[in-house]
Amino acid sequence: MVRLERRPQHSQLMVYLSPVIAVVLTLVSGLFIFAALGEDPLVSLYTFFVLPISDLYGLTELLVKATPLVLIGVGLALGFRANVWNIGAEGQLTLGAIFAGGLAIYFHESESPLLLLPAMVIAGVIGGMAWAAIPAFFKTRFNANEILTSLMLTYIAILFLSYLVHGPWRDPEGYNFPESRLFPDAALLPLLTEDSRLHLGFVFALLVVAGGWLMLAKALIGFQLRVVGLAPQAARYVGFKQNRLIWFSLLLGGGLAGLAGMAEVSGPIGQLLPSVSPGYGFTAIIVAFLGRLHPLGVLFAGLIMALTYIGGETAQIELGLPAAVTGLFQGILLFFLLGSDLLSTYRVRFGAAVTAKGGTS
């Protein structure tokens, strides 16, 4: 008989092992999915997960895609620790893109990147924060569920962007295409290497990982986030202010998502389009969990999830598979992760029940 037995304490090993198990199981299911789609499973798996990063350009593209995922993932991870479920990062990203892009469009004759770029960074962060402040206010003041409000705001943000590029911000010389004018050079993030699209935003992401790690380890607010997640009752007795943590989590997550939006339009995209993100804000939720809600883990998880994007693109070109395969892999990965997390709290025992003894393993 197979039984589950509660471990005397959380298995630290399993906490770190379960993402590995989840990735392996996802790859194995990939074999079946590709076979079901009528493709050669091994060739497809190679095309999806190895071919895209088999040259230097592919590796820089991986970092380009990982940049927004890591930026948003760090913010979400810290918030999830305090059980603040901001799932509207996609909308906050969009607002960041709108705020930063608005500056680039308004000052399109600017030739001074030293003024324009920092202003765009600040505008992007403020845009994301402002959008996240709405669910924070409704949650703390009116007790409204932040999951639903932040998600509704995502739909509104995307419609707002669509309105802007179809209307007031449409490129006057753009033959009526729903696009803004191209940003001036002064509004584009500098590239880190020649012959690639890798931009300064990746450095932002690394700095955010380091900052997030430091905050979690050293700062009082980081300690509070950890305690609230692990022992909500204790946190209440000690008198941590729940509302402050809600505000902090949402503003941090929103600001970083806004920064990601700025980095996307000012980096690889270079203008405002009706859609500025292929769902980075949602994928970052998976990134946060896969990264064990820790900034450093988020960095690795961001790279893995970025691979599903460029793998999807490569498979689309090489094999003619629909781009939706990416979303399928992302969902399956999160399923396996959530399932295998059980192993950190419980262990699987075979055989008849025995009296529990507090052993470790």
Added chain:
Amino acid sequence: MSGADWIVPILLTVITASTPLLFAATGELIAEKAGVLNLGVEGMMLIGAIFGFATASATDSGLLAIVAAALAGGVMALIFAFLTLTMMANQVATGLALTIFGVGFSALLGDDFVGYALEPLPQLEIPGLTAIPVIGPIFFGQDILVYLSFVAIGGVAWFLAKTRPGLILKAVGESHDSAHALGYSVIRIRYLAVIFGGAMAGLGGAYLSLSYTPMWAENMTAGRGWIALALVVFATWRPGRLLLGAYMFGAITILQLHAQGAGFEVPSQVMSMLPYLATILVLVLISRDRTKIRLNAPACIGKVFRPAR
């Protein structure tokens, strides 16, 4: 006479816009009453929509399509139930995973169906009654799913209020430990409730792809699954208010179409924001009364149950 000329078409479109919400919210109500918060409604609706559409294209049978959609939604819910009830995973995270998975999987399956249109489900006319002006087309000229949505919400209201299994379901949602101590199988009841919720969400999705706009488009639910979740809160977990809320939101969705038809000079994007803005507004209005929410929400919602031995 002239009034009926424009009022009947509007009411008819309100019904079509409300039906998917009513299905999805009815299913989620049962899951939440049993103490399970399934945030995967959007994903289950999309899977229902594509399975319904694909079955209808393959077999030309509306009935088979409806059955397939309900089954597909139910299987999606089964994945969720397995992860949260058996594997004891976090319900919020698993629900999000279900939606991400559903969006991707439905887009993949639907790739071959983009651009095809189907004959919408036939309207079931009742000889004599359908011909009555105004009332006839509204109450007796709908397709089978609309009638089924009323049967579902009526049945759920009766089940929760009047039957013994309904009482047990509520007990499981209010205090799983007590229900367990009384000898009820908490996990099994929750499995059934979650699967029912998935089947209903699947039907809601199928209504979109078989009747509302009889075609398939990626992400065609456009947030209706999330609005359905908000509706359950708005209804303070009561079936009567759920029906009211679903129809109110259906009316708001339809408002944008008619406002444009009537020549209002508002950008279409702003009009499309209305259902989402309204959702936020009602959530805020309802949730501000903390006591009311606390009294009505199932006490065990979202909590993991692990039987003590």
